Amino acid sequence: MKTAIILGTRPEIIKMAPIIRFCENYNKEYFVIHTNQHYSENMDKIFFDELELVQPKYNLGIGSGSHGEMTGRMMIEIEKVLQKENPDIVLVQGDTNTVMAAALVASKIDIKVGHVEAGLRSYDRSMPEEINRIVTDHVSDYLFAPTKRQADILMTEGIEGSKIFTVGNTIVDAVLEGVQIAEQKSKILQTLNLSGDDYILMTAHRPATVDVESNLKVVIGAVSKIAKMHNVRVVFPAHPRTKKMIEKIHITLPQNFTTIDPVGYLDMLMLQKMAVLIATDSGGLQEESCILKKKCIVLRENTERPEAVDVGGCVLVGNSDNERILTSASALIKKDVVWTNPFGDGKSAEKIMKIIANK
Numbered sequence: 001m002k003t004a005i006i007l008g009t010r011p012e013i014i015k016m017a018p019i020i021r022f023c024e025n026y027n028k029e030y031f032v033i034h035t036n037q038h039y040s041e042n043m044d045k046i047f048f049d050e051l052e053l054v055q056p057k058y059n060l061g062i063g064s065g066s067h068g069e070m071t072g073r074m075m076i077e078i079e080k081v082l083q084k085e086n087p088d089i090v091l092v093q094g095d096t097n098t099v100m101a102a103a104l105v106a107s108k109i110d111i112k113v114g115h116v117e118a119g120l121r122s123y124d125r126s127m128p129e130e131i132n133r134i135v136t137d138h139v140s141d142y143l144f145a146p147t148k149r150q151a152d153i154l155m156t157e158g159i160e161g162s163k164i165f166t167v168g169n170t171i172v173d174a175v176l177e178g179v180q181i182a183e184q185k186s187k188i189l190q191t192l193n194l195s196g197d198d199y200i201l202m203t204a205h206r207p208a209t210v211d212v213e214s215n216l217k218v219v220i221g222a223v224s225k226i227a228k229m230h231n232v233r234v235v236f237p238a239h240p241r242t243k244k245m246i247e248k249i250h251i252t253l254p255q256n257f258t259t260i261d262p263v264g265y266l267d268m269l270m271l272q273k274m275a276v277l278i279a280t281d282s283g284g285l286q287e288e289s290c291i292l293k294k295k296c297i298v299l300r301e302n303t304e305r306p307e308a309v310d311v312g313g314c315v316l317v318g319n320s321d322n323e324r325i326l327t328s329a330s331a332l333i334k335k336d337v338v339w340t341n342p343f344g345d346g347k348s349a350e351k352i353m354k355i356i357a358n359k
Contacts, residue, residue, distance in 0.1 A: 003091060004090045005033070020054075074101035082109060103135070107139040113139060116144045122304040142163060143159060147168075168351070171343060189270060192260070194235070197276045200230075200234045204242050222326055230333065233258055236257050269288070276295075278294055280297075293337075294313070297325065299319045308342070
């Protein structure tokens, strides 16, 4: 069996790493296509290096562009590679333009599609990711749902039960492997003069947060106030999209913000592990915060990771109401959370590859 693993962004690299490692360890025939949807050195290549993964066989160099332009270019280039390689199955993960483009191409040329992290729904179709998830799920042959909740969602949408498999989330595999390496190799705390529990980690990159000037100002101001109230500072790895918007609308970041470039996966794990609080609009960080038992305010009105909210360690606070963010964060910091990990046992990659092999 020949497997094509297609990815394009930093979260996909992280979450597909356990599957790539499984293929390497058990001599499975596979190759990786990287669309380069994330294309800066510290947004993708460093992740292959840190995770000690073989570099992709194909780099498509797609880069940025409008959704239609990006997706169209991806489909053209992915099709060329798949017709040349003729794999038995294509594996994609998540909800990016890369995922939808790869799934559409493979299904049209009669190659089986496996969707890792299937069934997630925010029920907000203004998010491009929501469209990507839905389309990918409905053209896939194997739908690997993280939890029973997502499996049930897929069933209600009319997808055959024989295609749906509840396997946990590969992010658990990745975090459990990665945090042990990070504790040995990462120097980010020393570099930033952090001792642990003396900072809030903040990230923001979604259009609803950073492309709306009033929302971006609210979340920056609110997180700064939370930090002042608890006598800590804010560490802010600035996504290129966010940094561009900050410069465009001439926002002066508060003095208690330590703004840095995006960091590698190991450094990011350590920053999460030692933070007093995480403030983010990222879906992946919601999962990782839950696995690492770190409290997290979610700068969104909805989430496709409701399990993290159910545990009690993540709270939806939105991105437009300063008082709501302050009140919710203060209550969460004081709260005693009974931590459970709803996302799996760290063996999701093994389960996925065994299901494919058996089928």
